[in-house]
Amino acid sequence: MSDLDRFDDSVRELRTAIFPVVAIPSRGGAIAGYALVASAAVTVAGGIVQAVSYHFPQPVQSSGLFTGQLNRPQLTAVDRVQLLTRGAGVFSALLVLLGAVLLVVASRSEDRRDSVRAGGLWVAAAVAAVVLVANTALGVAFVADARGALVAGAVADRVASILALLAPVAISAGVLLFVVVHLASVAAPAHGTAGSGDAPGATPR
Amino acid sequence: LEIDMVIDGVARRPGLALAGCTWLGFAAPAAVAVERAVSLDGPLTSRVSFASTGFGGLASLCLVVAAMLVLLEQLSSPVETSAVLVLAGVVGVSGVMAVVMTVVGFVVLPIWSISTPAAAWAEVVPSYLGSGALAALAAMVAGLAMRGPGASAGGA
Numbered sequence: 196m197s198d199l200d201r202f203d204d205s206v207r208e209l210r211t212a213i214f215p216v217v218a219i220p221s222r223g224g225a226i227a228g229y230a231l232v233a234s235a236a237v238t239v240a241g242g243i244v245q246a247v248s249y250h251f252p253q254p255v256q257s258s259g260l261f262t263g264q265l266n267r268p269q270l271t272a273v274d275r276v277q278l279l280t281r282g283a284g285v286f287s288a289l290l291v292l293l294g295a296v297l298l299v300v301a302s303r304s305e306d307r308r309d310s311v312r313a314g315g316l317w318v319a320a321a322v323a324a325v326v327l328v329a330n331t332a333l334g335v336a337f338v339a340d341a342r343g344a345l346v347a348g349a350v351a352d353r354v355a356s357i358l359a360l361l362a363p364v365a366i367s368a369g370v371l372l373f374v375v376v377h378l379a380s381v382a383a384p385a386h387g388t389a390g391s392g393d394a395p396g397a398t399p400r
Numbered sequence: 401l402e403i404d405m406v407i408d409g410v411a412r413r414p415g416l417a418l419a420g421c422t423w424l425g426f427a428a429p430a431a432v433a434v435e436r437a438v439s440l441d442g443p444l445t446s447r448v449s450f451a452s453t454g455f456g457g458l459a460s461l462c463l464v465v466a467a468m469l470v471l472l473e474q475l476s477s478p479v480e481t482s483a484v485l486v487l488a489g490v491v492g493v494s495g496v497m498a499v500v501m502t503v504v505g506f507v508v509l510p511i512w513s514i515s516t517p518a519a520a521w522a523e524v525v526p527s528y529l530g531s532g533a534l535a536a537l538a539a540m541v542a543g544l545a546m547r548g549p550g551a552s553a554g555g556a
Contacts, residue, residue, distance in 0.1 A: 285425060285458055292422065292465065296415075300472070355432045362428035362462070369421025376414040 224301025225312060231294030232319045235287045239322050242282015242329075246275045251344075273336045274343040280333055280363070283326040288366035291326070295319040295370050299377050313378060320374040326367035334360045415476070416483055419469035423491055425462035430454040430498070452505020455498040456531035463498060464534050467491045467541035474545045488545035495539030502532035 251268055270278075298315050334357050337350055349356040433454020437447045470488045477484075506521075506528040 285429075285462075289425070289458065289462065289465065292418070296418070296469070296472075352436070355435050358428055358432045358435065360428075362425040362458075365421040365424035365428070366462070369418040373414045373418045 221301045224297050225315075228294045228297035228301060229315050231290050231297065232315055232322065235290035235294060235322050236318055238287045238290070239283045239325050242279045242284075242287075243325075245282065246279035249275075249278050268344045270345070271341070271343040273333070273341040274345040276329060276333050276336065277343065277345045277349075279329045280360075283322075283329045283363070285363040285366065287322065288326050288363045288370065291319050291322045292366055292370050295323075295374050299373070316374050316378060320371055320378075323367040323370040323374070326363050327371060330360045330363045330367070334364070413473065413481075413483070415469060415473045416487065419466050419473065419487055419491075422462050422466040422469060423487070423494065426459045426466065426494060426498075429457075429459045449505045452501040452528075455501040455505075455535065456528050460498055460502075460531040460534040460538070463491065463495055463538040464541070467495065467538040467545070471541050471545040485546060488542045492539050492542035492546060495535045495537075495542055498535035499532050499539065502528050502535060506532075 250270065295316060298312055298319070302309070302312060333346075336346070337353050337356050337360075340350060340353075342350075431454070434451045437451035440447050440450055467488075470484060470491055474484050474488070506525055
């Protein structure tokens with residue numbers, strides 16, 4: 196082994212990430228994790244569909260002399276993002292958090308390279324990324340004093356609206372970090388963990 | 401160098417970072433409710449009652465999840481780190497605060513206030529009793545995490 200390899204191993208030992216390992220039924224925990232991630236994905240997908248397809252109902256003026264259609268207000272891009280965050284909100288972030296944690300916690304050392312579980316974690320990361328991007332974009336729009344029929348009230352109380360967006364942004368960012376670090380540590384070769392004195396479940400980053 | 405150490409620490413304990421982020425999921429709606437209550441016109445009782453709405457619902461659920469994540473982190477590592485203890489303390493104090501706000505806002509204040517109809521009060525009490533129970537659970541779990549790995553392993 197060259198000096199460079201030894202240095203590489205010592206650096207990996209220093210950067211071991213610790214993941215929780217709990218004695219729960221692996222299969223049951225994984226199924227619950229998949230169900231939670233799937234429900235979060237469906238909720239976010241519903242928000243995406245609503246953001247793309249929603250339009251205000253056509254207002255109709257009806258009186259004794261005139262019956263006709265009025266111009267309906269147009270949705271701006273910020274309104275569409277606001278509609279998206281109805282699906283991609285704090286509840287979806289919490290669902291995907293619980294799903295990702297269950298998938299990681301229920302994994303055993305022998306099946307860490309399980310591609311199905313990795314797929315579930317990638318879906319969780321994608322859902323968290325949508326929640327993060329949508330809520331961050333809405334926050335930026337509030338700061339930029341964006342106009343829209345659906346966001347007028349929120350822009351008026353800007354500080355509270357931005358504070359409220361902090362919850363889904365923080366949770367989804369945490370989930371994204373958790374999943375990415377876990378997948379990166381699974382992908383890395385397992386040098387330096389055996390006998391290194393780390394906790395059970397410690398894997399190199 | 402300090403930024404590198406923070407980034408390296410976060411990458412080493414991603415579960416702890418996740419617990420901190422989840423606690424923010426509690427703190428953000430609570431801060432929104434308090435901020436709106438401060439800017440509200442009206443008597444102190446209605447302001448406190450309005451502020452207490454931010455501590456219920458999903459906020460208390462986030463607090464329970466954060467407490468359980470901290471406990472999992474405590475159980476995962478035999479090495480006791482100050483970050484885990486600090487976060488457990490923050491979550492525990494938040495849990496106690498949420499219990500107090502829930503009790504004050506939805507049990508004590510409506511009894512004092514003659515303007516709150518009993519029927520309206522009875523409608524909201526069950527959901528906020530649930531939120532108060534979740535906050536109490538969060539405080540208990542965080543207290544377990546604060547006592548260290550030995551106590552957590554024995555008590556969990």
